[in-house]
Amino acid sequence: xxxxxxxxxxxLTNMGVEAGDxxxxxxxxxxxxxxxxxxxxRLGAIHVPVEPSVSYQELKYxxxxxxISVVIAAESVGDxxxxxLFDELIxxxxxxxxxxxxGGQDLWYDDRVFQYETVVGKPIDVEKATADxxxxxxxxxxxxxxxxxxxxxxVLLTHRxxxxxxxxxxxxxxxxxGDVVLAAVPLAxxxxxxxxxxxxxxxxxxxxxxxxRAAEALRLIERERVTVCHGVxxxxxxxxxxxxxxxxxxxxxxxxxxxxxxxxxxLVRRVRRWNDVQIAYGLTETGPTVTxxxxxxPPEVREATVGRPxxxxxxxxxxxxxxxxHGPEAVGQLSxxxxxxxxxxxxxxxxxxxAFTDRGYFLTGDLVVVDEKGIVTIVGRLKDMIIRGGYxxxxxxxxxxxxxxxxxxxxxxxxxxxxxxxELICACVxxxxxxxxTGDELREFCRDQVADYKVPDLVRFFDAFPxxxxxxxxxxxxxxxxxxxxxxx
Numbered sequence: 001x002x003x004x005x006x007x008x009x010x011x012l013t014n015m016g017v018e019a020g021d022x023x024x025x026x027x028x029x030x031x032x033x034x035x036x037x038x039x040x041x042r043l044g045a046i047h048v049p050v051e052p053s054v055s056y057q058e059l060k061y062x063x064x065x066x067x068i069s070v071v072i073a074a075e076s077v078g079d080x081x082x083x084x085l086f087d088e089l090i091x092x093x094x095x096x097x098x099x100x101x102x103g104g105q106d107l108w109y110d111d112r113v114f115q116y117e118t119v120v121g122k123p124i125d126v127e128k129a130t131a132d133x134x135x136x137x138x139x140x141x142x143x144x145x146x147x148x149x150x151x152x153x154x155v156l157l158t159h160r161x162x163x164x165x166x167x168x169x170x171x172x173x174x175x176x177x178g179d180v181v182l183a184a185v186p187l188a189x190x191x192x193x194x195x196x197x198x199x200x201x202x203x204x205x206x207x208x209x210x211x212x213r214a215a216e217a218l219r220l221i222e223r224e225r226v227t228v229c230h231g232v233x234x235x236x237x238x239x240x241x242x243x244x245x246x247x248x249x250x251x252x253x254x255x256x257x258x259x260x261x262x263x264x265x266x267l268v269r270r271v272r273r274w275n276d277v278q279i280a281y282g283l284t285e286t287g288p289t290v291t292x293x294x295x296x297x298p299p300e301v302r303e304a305t306v307g308r309p310x311x312x313x314x315x316x317x318x319x320x321x322x323x324x325x326h327g328p329e330a331v332g333q334l335s336x337x338x339x340x341x342x343x344x345x346x347x348x349x350x351x352x353x354x355a356f357t358d359r360g361y362f363l364t365g366d367l368v369v370v371d372e373k374g375i376v377t378i379v380g381r382l383k384d385m386i387i388r389g390g391y392x393x394x395x396x397x398x399x400x401x402x403x404x405x406x407x408x409x410x411x412x413x414x415x416x417x418x419x420x421x422x423e424l425i426c427a428c429v430x431x432x433x434x435x436x437x438t439g440d441e442l443r444e445f446c447r448d449q450v451a452d453y454k455v456p457d458l459v460r461f462f463d464a465f466p467x468x469x470x471x472x473x474x475x476x477x478x479x480x481x482x483x484x485x486x487x488x489x
Contacts, residue, residue, distance in 0.1 A: 001031070005038035006129040007120040008100075012039060013128035015070055015098045019044030022066045022142060026050040026059070026073040026082075029187050029208045032102045032116055034196055036072050041140055041159065044133035048142045048154075049188040052077045056085075060092060062144050066154060066346065067095045072116070075103030083113065135159035142346055143190055145284040154346035155284045157190075165287035165340040166198040168310035172278060172292045173228065173255050177203035180252070181228040184209040184217050184235065190284040191260055195230050204228070214242040218250070225252040229275055232260035234471035236271050250274050257292070261472045262378065262396055264403050265303040281306035281378065283364060285355070287340025290315070290364075291376045301375055308374045313338040316361055317370055320382060320392075331379055331394070334368045335361035367394060384475060386415035386423050391453045393425055398456065401449050402427060402442060407435035412465060414479035416458065416486055424457040428478045430465060460485070 017023060023045050025036040033049070040047040048066050050059060052074065063071070073082045086099045090112075102116045140159045144152055169175075181199040183206055185191045199206040207224045209217055212235055221229060231239075236258060239245060258271065259280040271277050276295070279302065282288030293307035301307065309315055316325055317332035341362045344352035356362055367379040380396040387393070395413035402411040410430040415423040427446075431437055439459030446455045460482060466474040 001035065001038065003124070004035045004120045005042060006124045006126070007122060008035055008039035008116075009042040009129040010125045011100075011114070011119040011122065012043060012045065012070060013125070017043060017045050017070060019131050019133055019138065020046065021070075022046045022048050022068050024048040024050050024063060024066065024068045024071045024073075026052055026071055026077075027102060027187075028052050028074065028077070028210045029183055029192070030074075030102070030210060031208065032072065033187050034200075034206070034208075035120070037141075037193075037196065042130050044131045044138050046139045046142050046156075049193065051186060051188040056088075059085075060089060061152065062154075063089065063093055063096060065152075066142055068093070069095050070098045070100065071096065072100040072102065075101045075105050086113070135163075137343075139343060141193060143188075143193070143284050145190070153348060153351060155190075156343040156346050157284075157287055158343050161287040161340050161342060162193065162197050163201060164312075164338075165282070165289040166194060166201050168289050168312075168340075169194065169198050169257065169280065169292065170202055172280075172294060172310065173257070174295075175199075175202045175204060175228065179204040179227045179254075180207060180224055181205065182207045182209065182217065182221060182224075182226045182230070184212040184229075185231060185260075186212075189260075190282075190288045191230070191232070194288055199228075214238040215244055218242060218244055218248045221250055221253060222248045227252055227254045229253050229256040229277075231256070231258060232471040233258060233263045233267055234261070234467075236275075236277075237267060240270060255295075259288075262399070264400060266404070268303050278302075279306050281366075281376065282340075283366075285342045285362060286336055286338065286364070287342070289340060290334075290336055290338070305375050305377045308376065309338075313340075314361070315370065315374075315376070317368060318357075318363070320367070320385070328372045329369055331367055331369055331392075333382055334364045334366045334370075334376070336364060337361045384414075386413075386425055388415075388423050388425060388453060388457075389421040393454055398425070398427065398446060398450070398454065401446055402429065405437070405442060405445055407432055407437035408442070409433070409435075410465065410473075412473045412475055412478050413456065414475060414482060416479070416482050425454070426458040426460060426479075426482045427456040428460050428462055428465070428482065430462055458482070 023040050027033045037047045099113045139156045140162050141157045142154045181204050183195045253275045256277045257280045258277045278293045280292040282290045291306045291309050293302045314337040316335045365382045369377045380394040384395050398413045399411050402408050409432040412428045416426045418424045442459050466477040
């Protein structure tokens, strides 16, 4: 791995890549992705991971915004051929000069296109393969995220941001060089980057699954004797629903992180029968680790919270209306100051400035309650909060309640505009296969557990939810469906 990274770094230098330049890696979870990360890091260049499933327009936007000069890409992804795509993109992206293709096809190449195997097979120019730079100030990665406001932004994370967060997670999980880590989350996300770097700095074995599929993941866990298995809640749910789950030997699995979206206490309890996972909280902008549960926490903390801040993290809870600081047990927006917080949004100084308080705390956009012991409970997203008749409604509270109903498989609560109350509460429900349930039944179920003003005004049933590539429900898309439906009635 080190030899290939040095060879690729030397080749990138010959292509004109210098410290601070951006190199895009458009690959699924493959070893060459890791090599691309290490090669860029040697040069002080910036690794820009691209999710292979993004649309043409999304890809063009990211490559243009990041001013990419070199792309490392799979020769083909699905029906898309990289050379054909490159020919289309190069006319619209003046900074894009070179393409390095990964794959074994016998393709025609010109002086702008190189095959990965050829590049890394050349002699290494040691001087060209390394550069001196300040890791506390030099960006390691540029990751595109919807961020706090929902608009696409490029998040700059320094070497210090990424490695510091990896060390803190390593401490919580007690990772070491004897661990075998399954990387099935998309590497183009901050979670994926975190999984890779956490394994690397501990000298652990990294098992890459090119794209998550539950049956294949279970086979890999058994065959490779995986000890650390990370994932978003949806991935763990799919693993346990897979027909081969009970027949696989998963006894090697020790721990892992479940993060990326809200996780129910029921799911955590079921996962911990075979994987003693920790719940973690973080954002792309925070490197990502902010809080995590610990092995010695009591069950109620490990099941219903995201734990307490890791070492060197400072948090404050801010009133969502007045901006003043909140005391313990009050709902407010979480703000964070730590060595993991991003250097800023790339080419967006205004957005960067707006994302921080005057004292340098990053505004996460997440609504939380922090108790006197520093334990953090996520209530919901500030932008998802529903204001009904002057009352603040937090969708997460209702979602957690509705998921306990035996007929509900999943649920997403969104706001719907109303001229009198401002917003109505709509519960979008994915019923369990074969279950029979009505909206009135679910509303009564909620009425027994929450105040009247929190009971959903509407219940809509769906066959499937729109999902992101990382397993999150597209809440805004569901809200738009509800709004359109109401406008037609």
